[in-house]
Amino acid sequence: MEIVVCVKPVPEPETRLRVAPDGRTLDAEGVKFILAGYDESAVEQALLMKESVPGSTVHVLSCGPAPRTEEVLRAAIALGCDKATWVEAPAPFASDPVRAAGAIAAVLRSGAHDLILCGKQAGDDEAGLFAGALGELLGVADLGFVVDLRWDASSSRFKFQRVTEPGVERWEAAPPLVVGLQQAWNDPRTAKLPNILKSRKAPIARAPADASGATPSSEPEKFELPPPRTGARMIEFKTPEEAAQRLVRVLREEAKVLS
Amino acid sequence: MPDFSLSPEQESLRDMARKFARTEMAPHAAECDKAARFPDEIYRKAFDLGLMNLNVPAEYGGSGLSLFDQCLIVEELAYACGGMTTSVIANCLALEPILLAGTPEQKERWLKPFCAAYQFASFCLTEPSGGSDAGGLRTRARKEGDHYVLSGEKCFITNAPHASLFTVFATIDPSLRHRGITAFAVPRSAAGVIPGKDEEKMGHRASSTSTVRFEDVRVPEADRLGGDGDGFALAMRTLDQTRTPIGALATGIAQAALDHAAAYSLKRQSFGKPISEHQAIQIKLANMAQAVHAARLLTWHAAWTIDHGAKGTLESSIAKCFASDSALHVADEAIQTFGGYGYMKEYPVEKLLRDAKLTQIYEGANEIQRSVIARELLRAYS
Ligand SMILES: Cc1cc2nc3c(=O)[nH]c(=O)nc-3n(C[C@H](O)[C@H](O)[C@H](O)COP(=O)(O)OP(=O)(O)OC[C@H]3O[C@@H](n4cnc5c(N)ncnc54)[C@H](O)[C@@H]3O)c2cc1C
Numbered sequence: 001m002e003i004v005v006c007v008k009p010v011p012e013p014e015t016r017l018r019v020a021p022d023g024r025t026l027d028a029e030g031v032k033f034i035l036a037g038y039d040e041s042a043v044e045q046a047l048l049m050k051e052s053v054p055g056s057t058v059h060v061l062s063c064g065p066a067p068r069t070e071e072v073l074r075a076a077i078a079l080g081c082d083k084a085t086w087v088e089a090p091a092p093f094a095s096d097p098v099r100a101a102g103a104i105a106a107v108l109r110s111g112a113h114d115l116i117l118c119g120k121q122a123g124d125d126e127a128g129l130f131a132g133a134l135g136e137l138l139g140v141a142d143l144g145f146v147v148d149l150r151w152d153a154s155s156s157r158f159k160f161q162r163v164t165e166p167g168v169e170r171w172e173a174a175p176p177l178v179v180g181l182q183q184a185w186n187d188p189r190t191a192k193l194p195n196i197l198k199s200r201k202a203p204i205a206r207a208p209a210d211a212s213g214a215t216p217s218s219e220p221e222k223f224e225l226p227p228p229r230t231g232a233r234m235i236e237f238k239t240p241e242e243a244a245q246r247l248v249r250v251l252r253e254e255a256k257v258l259s
Numbered sequence: 260m261p262d263f264s265l266s267p268e269q270e271s272l273r274d275m276a277r278k279f280a281r282t283e284m285a286p287h288a289a290e291c292d293k294a295a296r297f298p299d300e301i302y303r304k305a306f307d308l309g310l311m312n313l314n315v316p317a318e319y320g321g322s323g324l325s326l327f328d329q330c331l332i333v334e335e336l337a338y339a340c341g342g343m344t345t346s347v348i349a350n351c352l353a354l355e356p357i358l359l360a361g362t363p364e365q366k367e368r369w370l371k372p373f374c375a376a377y378q379f380a381s382f383c384l385t386e387p388s389g390g391s392d393a394g395g396l397r398t399r400a401r402k403e404g405d406h407y408v409l410s411g412e413k414c415f416i417t418n419a420p421h422a423s424l425f426t427v428f429a430t431i432d433p434s435l436r437h438r439g440i441t442a443f444a445v446p447r448s449a450a451g452v453i454p455g456k457d458e459e460k461m462g463h464r465a466s467s468t469s470t471v472r473f474e475d476v477r478v479p480e481a482d483r484l485g486g487d488g489d490g491f492a493l494a495m496r497t498l499d500q501t502r503t504p505i506g507a508l509a510t511g512i513a514q515a516a517l518d519h520a521a522a523y524s525l526k527r528q529s530f531g532k533p534i535s536e537h538q539a540i541q542i543k544l545a546n547m548a549q550a551v552h553a554a555r556l557l558t559w560h561a562a563w564t565i566d567h568g569a570k571g572t573l574e575s576s577i578a579k580c581f582a583s584d585s586a587l588h589v590a591d592e593a594i595q596t597f598g599g600y601g602y603m604k605e606y607p608v609e610k611l612l613r614d615a616k617l618t619q620i621y622e623g624a625n626e627i628q629r630s631v632i633a634r635e636l637l638r639a640y641s
Contacts, residue, residue: 075271078271192307193313196268196271200268
């Protein structure tokens with residue numbers, strides 16, 4: 001099976017974000033970029049699928065600038081992806097999910113793929129547009145919020161579930177298929193140390209993003225940090241009873257919202 | 260030119276160790292400390308990820324890391340739990356004599372099967388009658404034909420109750436002192452190898468430590484590491500390699516103590532403001548930060564020196580001694596920053612003090628490190 005997984009370098013969750021002087025982008029100086037939880041789940045799904053269908057290969061792609069894009073591709077190789085393509089594009093281009101999908105679709109059009117995986121949304125802007133855009137541009141069915149994807153060899157179909165607000169849906173679909181995965185449902189593996197070392201030397205194919213004719217689907221107007229929160233107060237306690245007593249006392253005597 | 264920036268490869272190794280330490284080790288650190296539990300399941304995962312036999316070349320199934328890269332990993336692990344780290348890295352210590360003195364045939368025979376599966380090895384130097392004076396050890400190795408017969412007792416041996424392989428230092432003739440000491444690789448399965456009960460310890464309680472008795476254990480000559488009488492130098496060369504990661508281990512504990520103290524100081528209020536706004540606490544934090552930074556840099560420098568082919572006895576002794584003294588001091592100051600809560604087991608800092616203490620004692624007590632430092636130093640003046 002030809003499996004593709006698309007990943008996006010996103011700032012580490014603990015990063016203290018700063019807005020760049022232009023007021024419209026993130027200041028990337030000193031920021032560490034990683035695979036987000038959604039993408040880790042997508043890579044894990046790709047590897048599980050590869051392990052369950054003999055003879056499969058996993059091709060990982062990412063669209064973005066140096067060095068962050070190369071770093072997340074190497075992280076995916078260390079986890080077990082077989083080959084990698086870096087679709088080179090500047091940060092503003094790559095952070096537009098529709099343009100990034102277009103650039104990746106341009107690379108994928110030249111091959112045949114059975115399964116194209118990605119996170120259901122990016123770990124940073126959480127736009128949730130990439131999978132849909134990619135499916136549309138490739139003319140392939142796409143679905144998000146997916147968990148527990150399996151290949152059923154007897155029917156030659158994928159079987160999977162979608163976790164949505166009203167409940168869990170059971171689905172099946174024939175390849176090719178674009179899928180956006182839920183986060184961390186599959187306990188993503190950690191790369192082994194020797195594989196990390198090998199991944200540093202693995203070849204990464206490069207494909208310049210074709211920016212011609214691709215108009216931005218959206219552009220950020222202004223980027224600002226949320227105002228610092230104030231007024232929060234921790235109530236220290238040892239037992240739930242003590243917590244409740246202290247809380248009631250604060251509500252009654254200090255906040256005066258209880259009488 | 261000195262260069263203190265990590266390569267992308269080093270960053271990814273460190274990040275992986277950090278992730279493992281914080282997601283797999285840290286959540287169990289307090290519980291294992293309290294119950295003195297040896298968390299086999301965590302060590303197995305560490306092995307699966309390649310974190311256990313860091314110094315063994317890849318051709319023998321280890322991770323084949325430079326000493327510098329080992330230090331990056333050890334610091335991260337120790338940040339989460341010093342005791343677990345001691346047990347995870349003990350194989351590096353126990354296997355180093357085989358790496359240094361083993362013939363190609365011995366390396367093939369001992370290291371390959373050992374590294375292929377999850378298992379422990381123990382380094383057996385210290386004896387009940389003395390650890391610092393390794394030249395005076397009493398475990399006997401009597402030659403009988405093409406065999407040696409080992410008899411004696413070792414103590415404070417890390418991972419011994421769980422080990423399948425022991426590197427043992429014994430003397431062929433006590434009157435020869437240093438020149439009689441000889442090293443052997445001995446499997447647990449050999450008749451007469453008897454590990455003792457787990458010791459009850461002050462810290463590093465997730466690690467396991469016991470005596471090992473050797474009751475007329477027959478060891479074929481083919482399992483001797485180096486020649487008769489080469490064992491003392493081999494033990495010293497081994498410790499020259501493994502002392503530096505103890506500096507990293509101490510640095511990890513110290514960094515954890517600093518992080519806890521700084522975070523707590525911002526939250527805890529006294530006299531109407533966070534204690535971080537009292538200058539006495541600021542000075543504490545500033546001094547702690549200096550100690551941690553210096554410990555890390557001395558460790559990095561020692562590792563770099565050894566990776567570049569030097570023996571590094573002086574550098575590694577300085578790093579181990581300074582980092583371990585710093586770890587104890589920084590942990591102490593972290594407790595002081597926490598005040599009464601710091602003294603309570605419910606908070607994480609008192610464990611750091613107990614764990615830091617060991618780093619001043621094992622792999623050469625700091626008194627011995629200081630005498631080594633002075634010896635190397637004075638040599639340069641005489
Ligand atoms: C938890 C733990 C794990 C350990 N793991 C191992 C292991 O895996 N393998 C192993 O072989 N050993 C291990 N050890 C032993 C450790 O290396 C020794 O405890 C250490 O070397 C000190 O030896 P000792 O305890 O016999 O103290 P002693 O040698 O009796 O020393 C007692 C005190 O006197 C000081 N002293 C001794 N000689 C001198 C001198 N010439 N000048 C100045 N001061 C001196 C020492 O520094 C120390 O303060 C471990 C110890 C512990 C506690």
